[in-house]
Each structure stands twice: as structure tokens, then as C-alpha cells.
Amino acid sequence: MDGTNGRRVRAEIRNKNVIQMKFNTKVIHGGQQHEPHTGSVNVPVFLTSTFAQKTPGKLQNGYEYSRGANPTRQALEDSLASIENGARGLAFGSGLAAVDAVLKLLSPGDEVIAVDDLYGGTYRLFTRLFSKYQINFKFVSFENVDALVQEVSENTKLVWIETPTNPLMKLVDIEAVAAVCRPKGILLAVDNTFATPFIQRPLELGADIVMHSATKYLGGHSDVIAGALVARTEELGEALHFIQFASGAILGPHDSYLVLRGIKTLxxxxxxxxxxxxxxxxxxxxxxxxxxxxxxxxxxxxxxxxxxxxxxxxxxxxxxxxxxxxxxxxxxxxxxxxxxxxxxxxxxxxxxxxxxxxxxxxxxxxxxxxxxxxxxxxxxxxxxxxxxxxxxxxxxxxxxx
CATH class of the missing domain: 3.90.1150.10 (Aspartate Aminotransferase, domain 1)
Known part of the structure; x- marks a missing residue:
């Protein structure tokens, strides 16, 4: 995994870019810098699996092995964090790989409450894979938040919503759901694929995690399969990054470049x-x-x-x-x-x-x-x-x- 020094260096880069940009500017400049060696305006596609070390364990700019971090993917992840106003972005090989990573935060016996009108692939992942590992799922309508309040138990650890939902275009009041989850320490994850951060930014409304099938509007050209997570806090972002690193469901550098290019015209x-x-x-x-x-x-x-x-x-x-x-x-x-x-x-x-x-x-x-x-x-x-x-x-x- 990339070292502490690497994370510090990239955090400094992100912090330099944390100015009060409007959204239309953020999609182009947010979290980004010109390539330092050549001045290239666009981030290069770093087609490398590994990075040279001058002495064992001492990394150059924090990069060790591309499963842990790759400069092209890092540029995309910093852009994702910027446009969603989150602490950390992560890019995955598909939207379902991103959902999979969130569920790996849970333990056997934990409970997930999900919106009932749900993308079929997410429903399949929940009911046919993770239910085998003693994760319990409830599917409820969130049109009335009282329905959520009645379903919450001491085992509820995650609430998963889409808004608008797929395919019936139901809406969920993110702020109202967050008001139920936050006092109880329940994570709130929002699939923001349909809306995109151009239309709504769930982290600003109290969500903990935003998920995107970046295949869709973020990429925008039907030429890439990708997924994304953005965490509200550095601590949660680090936990998700460990899962990404350990499980290996990363986005490759060329696909990262395509999504980053797509975001510029979002x-x-x-x-x-x-x-x-x-x-x-x-x-x-x-x-x-x-x-x-x-x-x-x-x-x-x-x-x-x-x-x-x-x-x-x-x-x-x-x-x-x-x-x-x-x-x-x-x-x-x-x-x-x-x-x-x-x-x-x-x-x-x-x-x-x-x-x-x-x-x-x-x-x-x-x-x-x-x-x-x-x-x-x-x-x-x-x-x-x-x-x-x-x-x-x-x-x-x-x-x-």
C-alpha cells in the first residue's frame, strides 16, 4: 500500500486546490495540478504496475504498486472528492465493485436498510451474495421517512438509498434520512448516479458515502466501465481505501483517464x-x-x-x-x-x-x-x-x- 508520506504529499496537493470554486470550475480544475515534470495540462496515463525505490521501503512521492495508488487514478479520485465536496474519492472497476466495497465495512449479523426501488444489480448483490454472509437486508419505501424509523434496529449499520430511484424515479429526502441515521451512528450511503454532483451533493445533506456508476454520466460517452465512492471523512475514506487495496477492485489508468476527461464536460x-x-x-x-x-x-x-x-x-x-x-x-x-x-x-x-x-x-x-x-x-x-x-x-x- 502507498505509504504515509505519499498520502501526506497528495493531501497537500488537494489542500492547495481547496478554494471556493464554483462547480463549473471544479469539474475542470478541482483537485488537479499540471504534471510537475513536463507541465502537461492533462494528467498522463501512467501505464505502470510498480514504481522504483531508491532504498527499501522509502517511496518516491508515495507510489509503490499501482493496486495501492496510481497517479492517473489518483487524479481522478481527487477530482471525485472535489466535485462531491468529500474528504476522499476512490475509483473502482465498476459501480458494483464500489457497492461491494461499502458492504465489506459490515460484519456478520449487521443489517442494511435499502430503498425498495433499487437498481437490479445492486439488489442482486445484496440478496444473492452478501445475504450468504449473514448480512441482513430490509427493503422499504423512503417516500415517508417514518417507515425508516420503524425499521431501524440495534443491528442496523447501513442505510442505502438511490435518489432518484431506478427505474421509478422516486425521490428520497436525503437530509431527513441523515437526521435519522447520524444520531444512531448508522452509515448513510447514497447512489448518486442518476443525479450526479451537478444536480445534488448528498454529502452536503448529511450522507457519509456517495456512490456512482461512473460508467454513466461521469464518464458520459458509453466507452468505459467504472465505479466511484466519495467519503465524507478521511477516516472513512481510509477504511474504504484499505478494502479497495486488499480486494483489488481498482480502476485501470486508461479508464481513469477517460472518466476524468468525461468529468470536464459534466x-x-x-x-x-x-x-x-x-x-x-x-x-x-x-x-x-x-x-x-x-x-x-x-x-x-x-x-x-x-x-x-x-x-x-x-x-x-x-x-x-x-x-x-x-x-x-x-x-x-x-x-x-x-x-x-x-x-x-x-x-x-x-x-x-x-x-x-x-x-x-x-x-x-x-x-x-x-x-x-x-x-x-x-x-x-x-x-x-x-x-x-x-x-x-x-x-x-x-x-x-
Missing amino acids: SLRMQRHSENALVLAQFLEQHPKVGKVYYPGLTSHPQHDLATRQMEAMGGMISFTFSSGEKADSIAFLEKLKVFTLAESLGGVESLANHPALMTHASIPVEKRQELGISDDLVRLSVGIEDLQDLKNDLEQALGK
Whole structure:
């Protein structure tokens, strides 16, 4: 693992950059420095597994072995900490690897309370892997925080939420949940993938850990698989770094470079994603073939007031059902799309469409999906940054007259 001196050196670098930057500046400069030997404006891709030592155990700038720390990954991790206003960022080989690291903070007999409307991969990790190790999971609706209060026990050690949730776009009041967790010493982790730190910063609202599937909006170009954690405190960041180092689920230097490059345009992209999505959500809401539209930017969303209070924009994710309630209609619609691409994932510059019950949430048992409202006619859209009229025309022709 990288030594104490290395951590001190990098902390000094971060501290030099801790000025009161606005977010649009942070995505480019936050936690960053020019490469010291050449003055390179962009961080180089350090394709090395190990680092030379002048004498045994004495490290040069704190780098020893790239599993413990790599300069390219470190630049990304410092950027992540900066844009989320956290103490330490960590970059992983996937979003699920990041979730896995958080759960490894727990011990057998500990309990996790998670939001019920949850990404299928996270649900699978919880119920099919970690439940085998005597970690207990409860899934509750967080639309009313009283439901959380009733479920908390002396064994509750972690609360896990998404907001907005995937795929039903429910919101969770992060500040209210933090007010329940903090006095009891319960860790609060927030999956901020849909919103990104451009829209909401959970650590400022009382969360302890923020998680991202950096594959999505942070990378932004559908060309990398990556995950991220940002810890509120140095102590928690150090505990998570040990898990990362010991388990080895790190992000490689080239992928780190791609995510870091993506973050530089995050503000511009999220503005366009949000602008396009709001207009399309309004269009869908008025279409006779559409049943219900799930988008927090709509005044019809039951938590629209919370959205306007907690989020600085409404994001690029929309889900909707068909007025017929027929699965066949949703499949026919998806097959007719021309500009939207039928594919897994989200958050890239291109618009994607997805059938949750058959794709991203297929790992959730059908009974559970029905209970949550993930119906067989539900479609999820990741609205990209293409021309708005082209996207609207595509939806219109796919829905038909």
C-alpha cells in the first residue's frame, strides 16, 4: 500500500486546490495540478504496475504498486472528492465493485436498510451474495421517512438509498434520512448516479458515502466501465481505501483517464440532458398512448416539491408506461425507435431506451417487480444531448398515430 508520506504529499496537493470554486470550475480544475515534470495540462496515463525505490521501503512521492495508488487514478479520485465536496474519492472497476466495497465495512449479523426501488444489480448483490454472509437486508419505501424509523434496529449499520430511484424515479429526502441515521451512528450511503454532483451533493445533506456508476454520466460517452465512492471523512475514506487495496477492485489508468476527461464536460452535458428530458417528459405526458410518466421535473410528480428543493436540475432519466398496459406495446415502441438506441446502461451523450422488466431489472423476481410497480409495459429512457426536435420526432413516430 502507498505509504504515509505519499498520502501526506497528495493531501497537500488537494489542500492547495481547496478554494471556493464554483462547480463549473471544479469539474475542470478541482483537485488537479499540471504534471510537475513536463507541465502537461492533462494528467498522463501512467501505464505502470510498480514504481522504483531508491532504498527499501522509502517511496518516491508515495507510489509503490499501482493496486495501492496510481497517479492517473489518483487524479481522478481527487477530482471525485472535489466535485462531491468529500474528504476522499476512490475509483473502482465498476459501480458494483464500489457497492461491494461499502458492504465489506459490515460484519456478520449487521443489517442494511435499502430503498425498495433499487437498481437490479445492486439488489442482486445484496440478496444473492452478501445475504450468504449473514448480512441482513430490509427493503422499504423512503417516500415517508417514518417507515425508516420503524425499521431501524440495534443491528442496523447501513442505510442505502438511490435518489432518484431506478427505474421509478422516486425521490428520497436525503437530509431527513441523515437526521435519522447520524444520531444512531448508522452509515448513510447514497447512489448518486442518476443525479450526479451537478444536480445534488448528498454529502452536503448529511450522507457519509456517495456512490456512482461512473460508467454513466461521469464518464458520459458509453466507452468505459467504472465505479466511484466519495467519503465524507478521511477516516472513512481510509477504511474504504484499505478494502479497495486488499480486494483489488481498482480502476485501470486508461479508464481513469477517460472518466476524468468525461468529468470536464459534466456541467454542459447535464444541462442539455435535463433540458431535453423535461420537454420530452411533458410531450409524453400529453400523448394518448402513454399511461404514466415518471419524471421529477413534472409538476404531476408526487415529490416535485422535494425535487425543486433538493435538486438543482431534474436530470435526463424518464420512465413511462402505456395507457393500454400491454407489454406488447412497449416492445413494439422500442423496436421502432431510430434515434434512441435500445440498449442497457444510461448517461451517455446518445439517447438510450430500455425495458426494465426484461433488461436492467430482470434479476428482481417478478413478484417483487409487480409489488414495486415495475410493470411489463414500463419503458426507461436515458435522454441524450442530440437535437431536441429529432428526439421528439423519434418518440412520436415510435408511438404511432
